Amino acid sequence: MSGPSPLPKTAPDFGSFIGNARAVDILRRAIARDRLPHGMIFAGPPGVGKCTLALMLARFVNCLAPERDEACGRCSPCKRIGAAILSRRLHCERRADRPCGGCPSCKIMAMRHPDLHLVEPKEGKSVISIEQVRDLIGEVAFQPIEARYRVMILDPADRMSIEAQNSLLKTLEEPQSRTLLILVTSNPHALLDTTRSRCRLLHFGEIPAGLIERRLVEVEGRPAAEARLAALLGGGSLAAALDFDVAAYGGILEPAFDFVSLLLGKGAFRAASATAAAVAKDKQEFRFFLDTVSLLLEDVYYAKIDPGRVGRLGLGDRIGPLARSVPRRVLVRAIEGVRKLQGDLRSNVNRQIALEALFIQVARR
Ligand SMILES: [Zn+2]
Ligand SMILES: [Zn+2]
Incomplete structure (x- = not known):
């Protein structure tokens, strides 16, 4: 009986694998x-x-x-x-x-x-x-x-x-x-x-959004704008970006903008809590929601210092008024709070309570 044939002499470059x-x-x-x-x-x-x-x-x-x-x-x-x-x-x-x-x-x-x-x-x-x-x-x-x-x-x-x-x-x-x-x-x-x-x-680490975006356009044939959004919201995951459903996403952008308005405008807890309850049901949807809130908050931040960078989510004209009314330290606190919550999602947090806690922490200032 012959032994196993040797390994291939060359090493693979795994050419179609992206990231890592x-x-x-x-x-x-x-x-x-x-x-x-x-x-x-x-x-x-x-x-x-x-x-x-x-x-x-x-x-x-x-x-x-x-x-x-x-x-x-x-x-x-x-x-x-x-x-x-x-x-x-x-x-x-x-x-x-x-x-x-x-x-x-x-x-x-x-x-x-x-x-x-x-x-x-x-x-x-x-x-x-x-x-x-x-x-x-x-x-x-x-x-x-x-x-x-x-x-x-x-x-x-x-x-x-x-x-x-x-x-x-x-x-x-x-x-x-x-x-x-x-x-x-x-x-x-x-x-x-x-x-x-x-x-x-x-x-393994997250995949840079730029690499995901290119992959979605060049290999998957997705429209450029959709690929950009999916990559931004995929949170470094190609699988999440591939699963991204742009039609369903329309249902997240508005609640996310409303939540950011409440958060930065000292809005009513009851309204924020209702949004939290609605978006917390599904983990993946919650992640998209949170990623969107994060991008919107960054837009508000840039609107104050570098307006050219605003508008990745197509809400540029609604970002300006928000930016003018909110102090920068509040914004920073909100951005940090959302980033922490994004990290906490890896363990099993109660999503609704965590989002409400974030709201209280930022809005009650
Ligand atoms: Zn072969
Ligand atoms: Zn079949």
Whole structure:
């Protein structure tokens, strides 16, 4: 029996991956030196492509004929692992309730590579169960079926119970030479110390808005104005920017402007509270709301010092009067308060109460 074929001689540049050049570079060098860690944690904010990069890595190390530092995209492993990458953004083209199985999207989603294991919470569940982890561990006892590298991705890895993480430890301690285990998480501190200490931690950061905007225009074909707005409001997440629905967004801009007017104009708490209750229901919508409030406050700030920079959200003519009536220190306090709340959103704050507290803190001056 022949041993595994060697890694591709070239290192990938993961050309279509945007942002996080440093993380990509670390992987690239590890591949070039044939020193890819068996256990890795991809940690960083949601929607910046951690899982996508893990899948791209799986595709590259298994490509049969890489060209110019890239997976060829045409060989059988490339096609099937590539289908897993595409599937993350595909939906059935014919049915909304369940996949039809016959449309082009369904055909791509049905493609499988036997050595690629992407483990996510099952539909309707919030955790990765111990059974799912045990199935994975069972696989490791065998050689990969056909791949040079079997790749196991757990996403989000912090949704494993302590029991499930413990059961994974032995696999991490005695890594199989042809298995890569990648734990994807936006909250690495929720992983056990023992899990973390057995993995190489790779940090991801937010993607600059300019890069997202360019991607939306050049690759996704979105209109320039829409791409700019989506990138600004995506908060450094390509996934959020891709999901951005400009029609639905119309429903956020006005409440955001009203809230800013109340905030800076010492408006009534009751009105602010009603807005807070309405926008707090959905986390993603709340994030867009908060990002919009933040951009509006920055516009008001610039209106005082550099009016040329005002108008990113198309409300330029309504910003001026607000700017004239509010002291700069109040503005700064409001901007700081919103930024803190944007950060707090990463943990599970009560969104309505947090927004009301911000209002009280800024408006009662
Ligand atoms: Zn290939
Ligand atoms: Zn379908």
